[in-house]
Amino acid sequence: MNDVTVSRDTEYNVSVLNKSEVDSMTFVLFGATGDLAKRKIFPALYNLFLDNKMPQSFSIIGLGRREWSDFTFKKHVRESLSTFSRHEINDGPKTDEFLNSFHYSPLDVTDDEGYERLLDMIQRHEEELNIPENRLFYLSVAPSLIDVITSNITNSGLGSVKGWKRLIIEKPFGHDLKSAQDLNEKLSKAFEESEIYRIDHYLGKPMVQNLEALEFANPIFQALWNKQYIANVQITASETVGVEDRANYYDQAGAIRDMVQNHMLQILMMTAMQLPKRISSKDIRYEKKKIMESLRPLQKEEVASHVVRGQYGPGEIQGEFALGYKEEDGINNFSKNDTFIAARLWIDDNFWSGVPFYIRTGKRMKEKSTRIVIEFKNPLKDLYITQNEEISPNILTIDISPNESVSLQLNIKNPLNDNKIEPVTVAYSANQKNVPEAYEFLLSDALRGDPTFFAHWNEVELSWRWVQPILEAFEEDIVPLHSYPAGSMGPEAADQLLEEEEFQWW
Numbered sequence: 001m002n003d004v005t006v007s008r009d010t011e012y013n014v015s016v017l018n019k020s021e022v023d024s025m026t027f028v029l030f031g032a033t034g035d036l037a038k039r040k041i042f043p044a045l046y047n048l049f050l051d052n053k054m055p056q057s058f059s060i061i062g063l064g065r066r067e068w069s070d071f072t073f074k075k076h077v078r079e080s081l082s083t084f085s086r087h088e089i090n091d092g093p094k095t096d097e098f099l100n101s102f103h104y105s106p107l108d109v110t111d112d113e114g115y116e117r118l119l120d121m122i123q124r125h126e127e128e129l130n131i132p133e134n135r136l137f138y139l140s141v142a143p144s145l146i147d148v149i150t151s152n153i154t155n156s157g158l159g160s161v162k163g164w165k166r167l168i169i170e171k172p173f174g175h176d177l178k179s180a181q182d183l184n185e186k187l188s189k190a191f192e193e194s195e196i197y198r199i200d201h202y203l204g205k206p207m208v209q210n211l212e213a214l215e216f217a218n219p220i221f222q223a224l225w226n227k228q229y230i231a232n233v234q235i236t237a238s239e240t241v242g243v244e245d246r247a248n249y250y251d252q253a254g255a256i257r258d259m260v261q262n263h264m265l266q267i268l269m270m271t272a273m274q275l276p277k278r279i280s281s282k283d284i285r286y287e288k289k290k291i292m293e294s295l296r297p298l299q300k301e302e303v304a305s306h307v308v309r310g311q312y313g314p315g316e317i318q319g320e321f322a323l324g325y326k327e328e329d330g331i332n333n334f335s336k337n338d339t340f341i342a343a344r345l346w347i348d349d350n351f352w353s354g355v356p357f358y359i360r361t362g363k364r365m366k367e368k369s370t371r372i373v374i375e376f377k378n379p380l381k382d383l384y385i386t387q388n389e390e391i392s393p394n395i396l397t398i399d400i401s402p403n404e405s406v407s408l409q410l411n412i413k414n415p416l417n418d419n420k421i422e423p424v425t426v427a428y429s430a431n432q433k434n435v436p437e438a439y440e441f442l443l444s445d446a447l448r449g450d451p452t453f454f455a456h457w458n459e460v461e462l463s464w465r466w467v468q469p470i471l472e473a474f475e476e477d478i479v480p481l482h483s484y485p486a487g488s489m490g491p492e493a494a495d496q497l498l499e500e501e502e503f504q505w506w
């Protein structure tokens with residue numbers, strides 16, 4: 001039977017903010033010569049500027065060890081915009097105005113004296129532009145440099161401001177529970193929790209931000225969002241790329257640290273949390289924390305029964321041969337690193353007890369897709385079975401990327417097929433052109449001081465706490481490492497995990 005599709009194919013409607021909602025400020029970017037700045041941060045700032053979401057007055061101070069001049073830096077930023085910006089770069093005065101706000105200063109972050117020069121430079125710009133002392137420090141550098149930077153921000157007086165100060169920090173936030181706690185303790189000497197914006201770019205994805213609206217604005221879902229009606233929840237983030245040129249990092253991290261501890265658990269929190277009475281950052285974060293507190297902890301000895309770890313072998317993805325993980329550049333032949341994780345989680349609260357949440361993520365899988373599937377209970381399953389008819393469950397699918405859509409599988413009689421009951425899909429595809437990137441949403445929020453879609457320390461710590469026994473079980477090698485061919489949906493053991501409750505991955 002035909003699927004019903006509703007689709008909105010419009011230019012993304014960027015709401016025009018009143019610039020006065022964003023305080024004038026100085027954006028201090030550590031790691032301005034690096035990859036992330038080039039691919040994500042400069043383009044996001046430029047797009048916000050063109051969409052009138054930057055403050056009235058601002059300056060952007062780029063820092064790195066390279067001995068660049070302002071001219072070289074601006075040229076570098078311009079090239080980044082030409083290659084990566086969502087809005088095409090134009091040669092008009094707007095782009096010049098944007099680039100004129102960029103300045104560069106060479107700084108080795110381990111050189112204490114350099115921070116005094118930096119403070120002089122910032123104060124000079126603040127005076128010239130008549131900008132209040134509002135300073136946003138963005139640390140786009142290796143985690144090992146975070147401590148030295150934040151303590152120098154405090155010691156040099158950079159952080160003693162008459163206005164506000166904020167800190168944006170990138171993942172990874174720690175390597176395990178202990179290192180994350182140590183890092184947070186150091187951060188908290190220089191910044192209050194309310195000043196720290198921990199980026200998890202999945203929280204900037206429009207469909208993740210939409211989860212709360214999907215439930216809040218649709219009373220039918222609100223009524224059904226619990227153990228009485230939901231049979232299981234499945235969250236998948238599959239990728240076709242392999243380790244790429246990140247062997248050093250990835251072989252130490254694995255899918256468990258790279259994706260599960262942060263992105264997958266964040267999506268789980270966003271899906272499972274109850275809607276707070278007021279939609280405020282504080283209340284949403286409180287609800288997310290409650291989910292993590294109710295997540296049933298795993299004992300190290302139980303990990304093998306609830307977690308599947310895998311590593312890709314050679315295979316074929318979309319017609320192209322792909323090497324196995326061990327053959328990749330920079331990976332040794334004996335690596336036992338996980339490139340795939342599937343797990344079953346239980347939330348032992350009043351709303352979800354008894355409902356399994358399955359997560360699955362991996363590299364070199366069949367397709368690039370991030371998706372939440374909610375399978376509803378199916379009490380009619382055995383009732384209407386006549387002439388080999390089987391009633392399928394209702395299924396709500398939320399596609400997060402690369403497609404952005406919501407679809408609901410229902411059951412309808414098909415008059416063209418002897419009135420048999422068949423599943424149909426009612427689908428809404430966002431299919432919008434020129435949608436802002438996650439980094440645009442997140443930077444815009446940080447500029448306005450809205451931390452809702454950043455990871456609070458409570459969430460990060462509780463996530464590490466849940467993941468820690470898994471890290472230990474992997475370390476002790478008491479969990480089998482399954483091989484899966486590149487181009488598949490992971491090892492069979494991941495299917496068996498669901499079969500234990502008579503479910504299947506949708």
Ligand SMILES: NC(=O)C1=CN([C@@H]2O[C@H](COP(=O)(O)OP(=O)(O)OC[C@H]3O[C@@H](n4cnc5c(N)ncnc54)[C@H](OP(=O)(O)O)[C@@H]3O)[C@@H](O)[C@H]2O)C=CC1
Binds near residue numbers: 065141170171
């Ligand atoms: N790239 C990405 O897609 C993503 C990155 N991240 C995170 O973002 C952070 C940055 O990543 P990325 O841009 O890829 O890293 P790069 O290695 O490309 O850049 C590192 C930056 O740090 C600077 N740097 C290194 N040492 C010093 C020092 N002693 N003093 C001053 N500056 C220094 C480098 O400047 P110079 O070379 O001039 O010294 C460079 O600007 C990391 O934490 C990473 O995990 C997170 C998600 C995605």
Ligand SMILES: O=C1O[C@H](COP(=O)(O)O)[C@@H](O)[C@H](O)[C@H]1O
Binds near residue numbers: 239258259370
């Ligand atoms: O943080 C990370 O995310 C990407 C996947 O992000 P997506 O937006 O493309 O879904 C992943 O490839 C990378 O390993 C990880 O560090």
